[in-house]
Amino acid sequence: MEVKLAAKGPNYIELELTGIDFGVVGSLQEILNNYSEVEYAGANLTHPLLNKIRFILRTKGEANPEEVLEKGLSELSHTAKNLRAVIEKLLK
Numbered sequence: 001m002e003v004k005l006a007a008k009g010p011n012y013i014e015l016e017l018t019g020i021d022f023g024v025v026g027s028l029q030e031i032l033n034n035y036s037e038v039e040y041a042g043a044n045l046t047h048p049l050l051n052k053i054r055f056i057l058r059t060k061g062e063a064n065p066e067e068v069l070e071k072g073l074s075e076l077s078h079t080a081k082n083l084r085a086v087i088e089k090l091l092k
Contacts, residue, residue, distance in 0.1 A: 006054065011039075013065040016046075017053045025053050027079075032072040037063035041072075 007014040017025060025043045032041035040058040045051075059065045 008065075011059045011061075011063070011065060013057050013069060015055045017055060018051060020051075020053065022053060024076075025055055028072055028076050029055070031075050031079075032057060032068065035068060035072070037061070037068055 001017065001019040003018075004016040005013070006016045022043070022045060029041045029043050032038050037059050038057065039060045040056065043053050043055045046054050057065050057069055059068050
């Protein structure tokens with residue numbers, strides 16, 4: 001997986017991701033869009049053959065987009081760990 005910073009501003013961050021499944025990025029997008037400090041979180045596949053995803057996060061007011069992104073990534077990680085634990089327990 002490769003991540004590049006495409007653009008950044010006080011309430012805006014845009015990333016270009018390569019080599020990651022769109023479902024993972026879509027899950028992050030859904031988590032972020034549930035936060036009150038997020039104006040918009042979205043992802044689109046810029047080139048299907050190259051597997052490049054453009055991810056955009058825009059925050060409201062004084063909310064720092066890097067901090068909000070970190071919060072969302074932590075929640076996604078926690079959810080994935082919980083899902084894994086439940087499935088492993090089920091399969092034992």
